[in-house]
Amino acid sequence: MPRDINVKNSNLRVLKEIAELLNEGTEISPLLSDVLKKLLEVTGVTTGWIFLIGPDGRQTLASAEHLPVALSKNNCDPLKRGGCWCIEGFRNGSLTKASNIIECRRLEKAAKINKEETEGIAFHATIPLTSGDEVFGLLNVAAPEKKEFSRDELALLESIALQIGSAIKRVRLTKKAQEIALIEERNRLARDLHDSVNQLLFSLTLTARGGGEMTEDIDTKHTFQQIQELAQEALTEMRALIWQLRPSGLEKGLIQAIKGYGEMLGLHVDTKLSGLLALPSLIEEALWRISQEALNNCKRHSGQADVFVSIKATKSNVKLTISDSGCGFIYEKDKTLPSFGIESMRERVEALNGQFELISELGIGTTIIVALPY
Incomplete structure (x- = not known):
């Protein structure tokens, strides 16, 4: 041959x-x-x-x-x-x-x-x-x-x-395609929760308040008040869950979604945007999830209601900074991250070839800096 x-x-x-x-x-x-x-x-x-x-x-x-x-x-x-x-x-x-x-x-x-x-x-x-x-x-x-x-x-x-x-x-x-399908499934689940469980909890809150007003018995009135408080707490948790599945403000932009979520938690979020945001859905989703976790931590641990959020975008990368002036904590860079939530933020960033930095000082506050290429 x-x-x-x-x-x-x-x-x-x-x-x-x-x-x-x-x-x-x-x-x-x-x-x-x-x-x-x-x-x-x-x-x-x-x-x-x-x-x-x-x-x-x-x-x-x-x-x-x-x-x-x-x-x-x-x-x-x-x-x-x-x-x-x-x-x-x-x-x-x-x-x-x-x-x-x-x-x-x-x-x-x-x-x-x-x-x-x-x-x-x-x-x-x-x-x-x-x-x-x-x-x-x-x-x-x-x-x-x-x-x-x-x-x-x-x-x-x-x-x-x-x-x-x-x-x-x-x-x-x-x-x-998988990302798009996941987002669509989250949107569907968020709609279902809003239309069913959310409405039932809201009705339970009104019913408990009405029951408390109708009775003169002190013990019964106290029971209705407890039911109302528990229902209201569950309603708040449900709304937060719906926000995490499908932020109602994300269609208006990432900054507005972050600000709206912070307000829902009772925080005052001061925002700054530099550059034009036209992010891939995976990057926008990651920044949104990281922001949610950071704002949740501010609400639970900082002792302050004021939070500063900055997003700076260039043609090839985006930088997110979230900081508070709360109680802070002692953190050394070579040590294990202090919570599962912060660790999950870091893993999410590194999975996208980004950089994650945590800065905290006792009595001064905490800052999270995220840089992602796209």
Whole structure:
């Protein structure tokens, strides 16, 4: 059989195996890790790493396999820090196809420190991960003593990168659809609670008040008052739950929703908005949930009714600051967070690749700062 047919059949097999693997993935991080392992297995390339690059140009090392010591030390710090030609080319739009990188700053720097730790890797190929007009990041591959990849090898890597890009887009679109479905389900549940349980509790409050006014017996009057107070408390809790499921002010904007929720809790919320808010639904939802938890904490623990909320938005990130001048508490940054609610806020932020900061001082107050990219 002619050599070129053997090569074509081999390439088709590689593409088929990777396509099958990508088709099964539902989460981006494990999907990229699995496909990189498969790529190294079926192509004979020994080392690979994938950068995801956001709209703001920030890079994230999403996956890495069989890195030399020079690149894997300190939790892959040599890969995560600093810039290189491929990242710059991605950002300025000049890197549009698979390319051989003859001079890699990261590898050159590592070789100067200890050449043996590069394990013979001095060059790599870089391939953009794309789907249509969208770009998601870079696939980099290398092998010891390999100076360059042939045109056929680059073409195969480019085809694999297109598959990976399409898989990333599919997963993100699926996540988006799930978010929309979740919001719609919350809205439906909120409507049901408002139309049924909320109305029943309101009727119970009126009935108990009427019963107390109709009787002259002191014990009976006291019982009706207790029923009214409990019903009113349950009604307040129910309204707060409905707010959490579907904030009635969110359609007017995040700031108005936060302010309305604070007022419902009996807080006076002073707000400041900088920049134009046009946030993805996932980011808006996260900021809303974090704000709710922070305002709940202010109500329960600060001892003050005044709260300041600031939202500052740019083209690529949004910063939320919530502070009070209440009693505060002693908190050390290297210690465990003081409550489950604050811990859940931090986890929500980190799940979106954001930054969470808690500042509190006894007798001065507490501030929560959240920064999220989008």
